Amino acid sequence: MSSTDTKPSTAVLDHDKVADQASAYVAQFERNETPLQRFKKFLHHYPIAAPLIVLLLAVISFSVIVGDRFLHPFNLSLILQQVTIIGVIGVAQTLIILTAGIDLSVGAIMVLTSVVMGRMAVNHGIDPSLSILIGIAVGALAGFINGLLITRLKIPPFIATLGSWNVFFALNLWYSKSETIRSQDISNIAPLLQWTGQTIDFFGARLTYGSLLMLGIFFLIWYALNWTAWGRHVYATGDDPEAAKLAGIRTNRILMSVYVLAGVVCAIGAWVLIGRIGSVSPQAGTMTNLDSITAVVIGGCSLFGGRGSIYGTLIGALVVGVFRNGLALAGVDVLWQEFTVGILIISAVAIDQWIRRGTA
Amino acid sequence: MVAQYDKTPVLQTKGLVKRYGSVTAIDHADFELYPGEILAVIGDNGAGKSSLIKALSGALVPDEGEILLDGKPVHFASPMEARALGIETVYQNLAVSPALNIADNLYLGRELRKPGILGSVFRMLDKKEMERRAQAKMTELGLMTIQNISQAVESLSGGQRQGVAVARSALFGSKVVIMDEPTAALGVKESRRVLNLIKEVRDRGLPIILISHNMPHVFEVADRIHIHRLGKRAAIVTPQSHSMSDAVAIMTGAMNVGSSDQAA
Numbered sequence: 001m002s003s004t005d006t007k008p009s010t011a012v013l014d015h016d017k018v019a020d021q022a023s024a025y026v027a028q029f030e031r032n033e034t035p036l037q038r039f040k041k042f043l044h045h046y047p048i049a050a051p052l053i054v055l056l057l058a059v060i061s062f063s064v065i066v067g068d069r070f071l072h073p074f075n076l077s078l079i080l081q082q083v084t085i086i087g088v089i090g091v092a093q094t095l096i097i098l099t100a101g102i103d104l105s106v107g108a109i110m111v112l113t114s115v116v117m118g119r120m121a122v123n124h125g126i127d128p129s130l131s132i133l134i135g136i137a138v139g140a141l142a143g144f145i146n147g148l149l150i151t152r153l154k155i156p157p158f159i160a161t162l163g164s165w166n167v168f169f170a171l172n173l174w175y176s177k178s179e180t181i182r183s184q185d186i187s188n189i190a191p192l193l194q195w196t197g198q199t200i201d202f203f204g205a206r207l208t209y210g211s212l213l214m215l216g217i218f219f220l221i222w223y224a225l226n227w228t229a230w231g232r233h234v235y236a237t238g239d240d241p242e243a244a245k246l247a248g249i250r251t252n253r254i255l256m257s258v259y260v261l262a263g264v265v266c267a268i269g270a271w272v273l274i275g276r277i278g279s280v281s282p283q284a285g286t287m288t289n290l291d292s293i294t295a296v297v298i299g300g301c302s303l304f305g306g307r308g309s310i311y312g313t314l315i316g317a318l319v320v321g322v323f324r325n326g327l328a329l330a331g332v333d334v335l336w337q338e339f340t341v342g343i344l345i346i347s348a349v350a351i352d353q354w355i356r357r358g359t360a
Numbered sequence: 361m362v363a364q365y366d367k368t369p370v371l372q373t374k375g376l377v378k379r380y381g382s383v384t385a386i387d388h389a390d391f392e393l394y395p396g397e398i399l400a401v402i403g404d405n406g407a408g409k410s411s412l413i414k415a416l417s418g419a420l421v422p423d424e425g426e427i428l429l430d431g432k433p434v435h436f437a438s439p440m441e442a443r444a445l446g447i448e449t450v451y452q453n454l455a456v457s458p459a460l461n462i463a464d465n466l467y468l469g470r471e472l473r474k475p476g477i478l479g480s481v482f483r484m485l486d487k488k489e490m491e492r493r494a495q496a497k498m499t500e501l502g503l504m505t506i507q508n509i510s511q512a513v514e515s516l517s518g519g520q521r522q523g524v525a526v527a528r529s530a531l532f533g534s535k536v537v538i539m540d541e542p543t544a545a546l547g548v549k550e551s552r553r554v555l556n557l558i559k560e561v562r563d564r565g566l567p568i569i570l571i572s573h574n575m576p577h578v579f580e581v582a583d584r585i586h587i588h589r590l591g592k593r594a595a596i597v598t599p600q601s602h603s604m605s606d607a608v609a610i611m612t613g614a615m616n617v618g619s620s621d622q623a624a
Contacts, residue, residue, distance in 0.1 A: 227483075227485050227487075228483045228484065228485060229485060232460065232464055232468065232471060232485070236457040239458060240458060242455070243457050244468070246449075246451055247465075248468075306459040307459050
C-alpha cells in the first residue's frame with residue numbers, strides 16, 4: 001500500500017509524510033482462525049448455507065425418526081403442497097423486506113382478492129379467467145395504495161400496512177357478506193378457479209398446478225432480482241436509500257413498483273388458495289401474514305433491507321413445512337409445532353446477528 | 361495532461377444569482393474551470409460555495425446568469441440532466457451501496473444490458489461486460505489492490521469505498537468531475553490515497569472541481585484555487601503564488617486581492 005503511493009510534489013504536512021512511510025498493516029491482526037470463525041466466514045459469504053443446512057438436518061432427522069413414511073414421494077409432494085401458499089406470499093414479502101419494509105397486509109390482500117375472484121365468477125357470472133384478472137387488478141390496486149401511503153404520506157411500512165390490513169380485511173368481510181362460497185358451486189360454475197389445486201402424477205409424487213405456479217413465480221422473481229437493473233435497484237433502495245438516490249435511482253418509484261408487484265403476487269396466491277381449500281372463505285389464511293415473514297426470516301433475509309435472496313425464502317418455507325409435517329408424522333401435538341417454528345425464527349435471527357458481528 | 365488556460369473553459373458561469381427570500385446565496389458569481397486542471401473551491405461557511413456547486417451539478421436552478429459547458433449555454437433542471445451532459449459528482453458521505461459489489465456500484469443506475477433480444481425484451485444485465493469494464497477502470501486508476509470486482513463494498517475500507525465512488529465518476533464523467541469534500545470522512549492515510557486518485561483522474565484528462573475545507577489537501581492537489589466570499593469569487597490564487605494563511609485571509613476578508621494580483 002505505502003510503496004505504491006507516489007510522493008506528493010507540493011507542500012505536504014509532516015504528518016502526511018509520516019503516514020506515507022507507516023506500515024500499511026496498522027489495522028490488521030493475526031489470522032489464526034479457529035474452525036468456528038472459518039465456519040462463520042463461510043456462512044457470511046454464503047447466506048443461503050444456514051437455512052440449507054437446517055433443511056438438510058431436518059430432513060435427515062425426520063427420516064430417521066419417522067422412517068420411510070417421511071421420505072415417501074407422496075409425503076414430500078404433500079409438504080410442497082402445504083408450503084405453496086406460504087411460498088407465494090413469501091415471494092411478495094421478500095420483495096418488500098428487501099426494501100427494508102414489511103407488509104402486514106399480504107394475508108388480507110390474498111383473502112380479499114380470493115373473495116373478489118370467487119364472487120365475480122360465481123355470483124356475478126363473469127368469465128372465470130376475467131374474474132382472475134379482476135382479482136389480480138384488485139391486488140395491484142391494494143399494493144398501489146400501500147405504496148402511496150409509504151412513499152407519498154411517508155408512513156412507516158409497518159404502520160401503513162397494519163392499517164391497510166384492517167381496511168382490506170373489513171372490505172373482504174363486507175364484500176363477501178361474511179359468506180363462504182361452496183366448493184361445489186365453484187366446480188360447477190368456475191372450475192378454472194380450482195385449477196391450481198389439480199394434481200399431476202410425477203413418479204408417485206402428486207404435484208399440484210399451484211405448486212408449479214409457485215415455482216414459476218420464484219423463478220421469475222429470482223430472474224428479475226438478479227438479472228435486471230430493476231432488481232439491483234430494489235437491493236440498493238433497501239440497502240442505503242440515500243446512496244441509491246445519489247446514484248440516480250428514483251427510490252420512490254422502485255418502492256411503488258415493489259408494493260404493486262407484491263399485491264399482484266398476493267392475488268396469484270389467492271388463486272392458489274382457492275385451489276388448495278376448494279372453497280372461497282373470507283376467514284381463510286389468517287396465519288399467512290406471520291408465516292410469510294417467518295419463511296423470509298428463516299431464509300436469511302435481513303429485516304434491515306438490502307440483503308437476502310428469493311431462493312432463501314423458498315428454503316425457509318420448506319424448513320417450516322418440513323418441521324410441521326415431520327412433527328405431525330412423529331405424532332407430536334400441534335402446539336409443539338408452533339413452539340418449534342417460534343424457536344426456528346429466533347434462532348434464524350440470532351444466527352444472522354452472530355454472522356454479521358465481526359466479519360463485515 | 362497539463363492545464364490549458366488558453367482554451368475555452370470547460371465549465372463556466374457568468375453573473376450567476378440565486379436568492380432565497382431576502383438572502384442572496386449567489387451574488388453575480390463568475391467561475392471558470394479550464395481543461396486538465398484541478399480547481400479547488402474554498403470559502404467560509406455561508407459564503408455560498410455549496411450553492412454555487414449545486415448550481416453546477418444541477419441540484420439548484422439559478423435565478424439569473426448563465427452556465428456554459430464548453431462555451432455553450434446549458435440549463436440543468438436536475439442532477440440527472442447535468443449527469444447526462446457528463447458532469448459527475450462525488451459526495452463526501454461515501455455514497456455507495458454497501459451490500460452490492462464493486463461492479464454493481466460502478467454501474468448503479470446506468471446498468472448495461474445484453475445485446476439482442478435478451479437485453480431488449482428480457483432486460484437481462486450484461487454482468488460480464490460490466491465486470492470487465494469495472495475491472496479495467498479500477499486497474500487503470502491503480503485501485504486493483506482490491507482483488508475481486510465482485511466483492512461486496514461493505515468489505516472495503518472507507519478509502520477504498522471512496523475509490524469506488526471516484527472510479528464511478530471517472531467512468532461516466534465525460535466533461536467534469538465535482539468532488540464535494542471527498543476526504544472529509546476519511547483518515548489520514550486514506551485521504552492520501554484518494555488525493556492521489558484525484559490527481560490520477562486529472563492526469564487522464566478530466567478536469568476536477570474540488571470542494572474542501574482541508575487547506576493542506578487543497579494546496580497539495582489544486583492547480584488553481586477559487587476563493588468564494590459573500591456569494592461571489594473573491595480571488596483566484598495558486599498554491600505557488602499564495603500561502604495557506606493568505607488563502608484563509610482572503611476567505612475571511614482580512615486580505616483584499618486586486619484583479620491585477622490574481623493568478624492565471
